[in-house]
Amino acid sequence: xxxxxxxxxxxFGDKIDTDVLAPGHLMKLSAEDLATHCLEAIAPDFxxxxxxxxxxxxxxxxxxxxxxEQAAVSLKILGxxxxxxxxxxxxxxxxxxxxxxxxxxxxEAGEIRDGDLVAVDPASGRIENATSGRIYQVQPxxxxxxxxxxxxGLMPFLKSRYGKAP
Numbered sequence: 220x221x222x223x224x225x226x227x228x229x230x231f232g233d234k235i236d237t238d239v240l241a242p243g244h245l246m247k248l249s250a251e252d253l254a255t256h257c258l259e260a261i262a263p264d265f266x267x268x269x270x271x272x273x274x275x276x277x278x279x280x281x282x283x284x285x286x287x288e289q290a291a292v293s294l295k296i297l298g299x300x301x302x303x304x305x306x307x308x309x310x311x312x313x314x315x316x317x318x319x320x321x322x323x324x325x326x327e328a329g330e331i332r333d334g335d336l337v338a339v340d341p342a343s344g345r346i347e348n349a350t351s352g353r354i355y356q357v358q359p360x361x362x363x364x365x366x367x368x369x370x371x372g373l374m375p376f377l378k379s380r381y382g383k384a385p
Contacts, residue, residue, distance in 0.1 A: 229265065240289075282315070302323070332351075
């Protein structure tokens with residue numbers, strides 16, 4: 220069973236900070252233009268070659284640094300389907316979910332190789348590496364966060380519930 224269409228795994232190490240995801244010196248750019256610089260300090264071709272449905276796989280403390288939500292916004296604009304990391308900076312994790320970008324904790328993230336084809340099902344916590352044939356089980360996201368993701372983020376979720384965003 221394939222939980223969702225597979226996407227290419229983009230594998231990064233520990234402590235990928237928000238300044239690498241959304242460089243501070245470029246914060247005056249539009250969100251779309253800022254996204255073209257996402258991860259360029261460590262993966263210069265990332266923004267040009269990432270495809271909708273691809274998956275970020277990382278080590279510990281993904282999203283450390285400033286609380287700028289543009290870091291998660293850039294990944295969302297580029298079409299990243301999900302993030303799998305050993306651990307997250309708390310604020311980045313919540314920013315990602317609030318923007319409708321699933322971020323799951325995966326202790327075995329280091330077993331996935333760059334370029335592997337990976338499918339992620341946030342509701343069941345099932346991760347399938349189609350390249351290696353390995354299937355992983357991680358903690359699924361709770362129903363209330365899945366609802367936020369399904370509606371495209373917190374603001375659309377609130378608007379659908381209350382007729383307007385606060």
